[in-house]
Amino acid sequence: MINQHSENLLNTELEKISDAGYKFSWFDWFCLWYPPGWLILFNRHWQHYHQDPDGWNWLEYGLFLFPFGFYLALLSRWLRLGCRSPRREIGEFNPKYQEAFSQEILAAIVKYYFRGELQQIENLPQTRAMIVAMNHAGMCFPWDFITLGYLLGEARGWTVQPLASPVLFEHPWMIWWLPPKWSQVLGGVRAELSDFEAAVAQDKTILYAPEGLRGPLKGWSQRYQLQKFDISFMQLSDRYHIPILPVLCIGSESLHPWTVNLKKLQRLFKLPFLPVSPLMIALILFPSMGVWAMKTRLRYFIQPLENDINSVKDRTALYQQAQQLREKLQTQINQLLNTIKTIRQ
Template sequence: MRGEGFTFGWFDWFCLWYPPGWLILFNRHWQHYHADPDGWNWLEYILFLIPGGFYLALLIRWLRLGCRLPRRETPTFDPNYQKAFRDEILAPIVKYYFRGELQQIENLPENGPAIVAMNHAGMCFPWDFLVLAYLLGDTRDWIVQPLAGVSLFEHLWMIWWLPSGWSEVLGGVRAEYDEFEAAVASKTILLYAPEGLRGPCKGWPLRFQIQTFHPSFISLSDRYQIPILPVVCLGNEYLHPFAFNLKNIGKIFGLPFLPISFLIIVFILFPSMGVWAMRSRLQYYIQPLYRNSDSQNTIEPQTASSKIRLNTYQQAQALREKLQSKLNCLLNINES
């Protein structure tokens, strides 16, 4: 990583408060620290800011690169760049826009490792994850690695939107079992959504309904003796309000979900807003550490496999019910 710290100028503050400019901030910050000859340039940035201009910028960049995709790098996680991005870009967004807050901080351990399991919603760029990663890093100076859907790394839109390897360099872990296990085995602070894509895909009508948990995090927690830190997020439901998921159309474009809402016209005019979300107040309620109290080693070998799977699944759903109960309680308090 090269260069001195990134400092907001007037153009950067303008981009922060003008939604199509968020993508500019991400790319400008990357270019400040990394040589990126295939990246966006100033003419293209200006086009981002006018209706329909992104399409012209995309064409200009494609022609500039010789009618090819941006070069794919072989990225590795860089904790120093994660810290720079957290302190220089995420900090003002979290403070002034999403107004992120950690609640019940007495339940937050001093040290890791841990699997931070959070309810996921919003049907948008994973801002509930990024804000929590920022808050945990800012509060405990932790290096946090979020587990992210494969599309965030390699979908064609992401290849053009964001720099090559951006997600990996920031610490993103692909949502594939082998990479998930490797991250847990390395004793990191891993940010995980047990609902998987069912969380952001559930849409507005089910926004407060935590979906079925995948049990993999329970089994890995038990195998590597790493505690689970449950977190309930309140406010992520409003990141893309009144959105419905067009699953079948989304599959045509290779997207994990395709939201349709009153914002769709704006997104069509400004595709760079794909990394933006509505202003919300994201509050994170830290729950007591969860440790598996049932020893799977006591199960008879001949029936171990099926019983362990059933036991793990039941534990995952029991934890989901606890978080759902806490979320319901918080909603009732806010309504009263």
């Protein structure tokens, strides 16, 4: 149930400072190009629009920038809060804050760092109610999802809501790294069937990974190899007569290259994945780099709408239909990779 008081509070705060949007300072530009500083950017932007006495302070931000300093900052904040976790007060999706975050933070990251671009934009429909199905990879913060959401918003003015692992909402580590309920406020939909179905029923634009966590879990050795597709998106597409828009991302596998997943430690810490790569030493020194990724070029190839999803009641037949779509998209990915390779030669 939507907390109306929290939503009204957030709207009021945004309106009060609508004429004083967040502007990049020299420190913010420094944080953009200094990997441990990305977490500072996210939190500083949140604090600009919200009263957040439990958030990080300037002393703790300064500690982020030094080796092992994040651990001291975490201890400082924990002691400052009286040895308790941050409060969780606001937690509902707010399109106004999503737009502010997109224009004031994501724009710089997408344009100058990931160089995100849409290809075959003529395949973008005018309708907003759809499931945007994309190959998901990178074994890191979901930058391929976030970048596509930003680009679709710029191209069509859509409000895109990504389906996200429940870990991004409730893992005890997340409430220390990112502002409380940050994922929900920015529009994340919990990757649970009931939440997914509710969002689709409301005619929203949902960004979805048919591979689920199998996409990023596969690691560098299987890059650009689509994993088994779930069937829930096809079931909901048929039930609510909402089309599926396939999008193929090239470049996402390079967000964290040469990475493998440590499954036993991943399960121990109850994380969606635990990537290990040559960057691991840097991540130990600077844990705040957990939201950072390698500089790359993210290109999104928009495919024609899938409107001919057959109404299939039998689960086995529906599974086969989903895998046929996976094979079709795998062929297209292979063709794109060959084309890009030829152009580079």
